[in-house]
Amino acid sequence: MNKIKLSPSVSFSIISCIIFFMLISLGSWQIYRLKWKLNVIQAIKTNLSMDTIGNKDLVFNNKAHLNYRKVKIQGKFLHNKELYLYAGNMSPNGKPGYFIVTPFAYETDKFILVNRGFIEAKQKIPTIRSDNTQNKEQIIEGILIPETRKPYFVPNNETKKNLLFWIKLQEISNYLGIVLYNAILLQYNSNEDELQPNKFSLHEIRNDHLAYAITWYSMAIAVLILYFKYKNNFKNKD
Structure with a gap:
């Protein structure tokens, strides 16, 4: 041929x-x-412009349409279940550190995972921080954000060490032994002097397409x- x-x-x-x-x-x-x-x-712009939601809204709504809504809720942090989300290149000051991630009880048997802000690695130990160990009722404010897919080349979480590299709510729920709300609360008010509060801006949403x-x-x-x-x-x- x-x-x-x-x-x-x-x-x-x-x-x-x-x-x-x-x-x-x-x-x-x-x-x-x-x-x-x-x-x-x-x-996101539309949701951010809507009224702030509270405890009852989270109790009766566990839906994605509440993502990026402003939230103001009352309850208590479960400090004994504190986790550390490695900041990597998301560090606000370029220094190594973590985002403190803690469950928050806003009703009986109702919990939401809260990203409370950034802390430098040297202040990771809870007992050296000003307001961490006080198990008091408080009001927190923030924005509901959805969990994201695991990025490429990111290692698996080391939950037994309380160390996270990305947030997977079901995995964290299983480890902590509590059922978490299906979104994360990005808190932007804090009672701890050492924590750098979170900031949310539409400019931070990458749109390089x-x-x-x-x-x-x-x-x-x-x-x-x-x-x-x-x-x-x-x-x-x-």
Whole structure:
């Protein structure tokens, strides 16, 4: 059987077309993701503008539509179940440290996981912090945020050491032996001097899809330019 042998110009054209359409597809996918992200941001803006919800709202609503709602609830922290979420490059001051994550009882047998703020590694021990061990009733304020998927290259949680690298509510519920609300409360008021309060801004939501789309489309145009520039050279070799 004779093998089909393509001329250099035909091979060059086929390869160029494949690369071109791959780059166009990647750019179009980023445009789709851009539209999706803009819709998400708009939904977050809408929820942030709504009235603050309280204890009763959390008791009777355990739904995703409450994500990014402002919350003001009363209850007690379960300090004996405190966990440490490794901050990594999310550290607000560039120093190594953790986000303190503690369950909060807002009703009888009703618990929500609260990200209370950032603390430097040297202040991780609870007993050296000003207000940590006081098991008192208090009012906390914050924003409900959903748990996210585990990022790539992030290690598994070491719950037996109370160390987290990402938040998986079901895993944490199983470890602590309590049922947690299906969102996390990002607290932005704190009674502890050592804790740096959380801040939430829409500017922190990454939306690089337009830049990615421009990159892919630019590369597609570059391939097209190179194709027309060099195709005559390949024709001369045929």
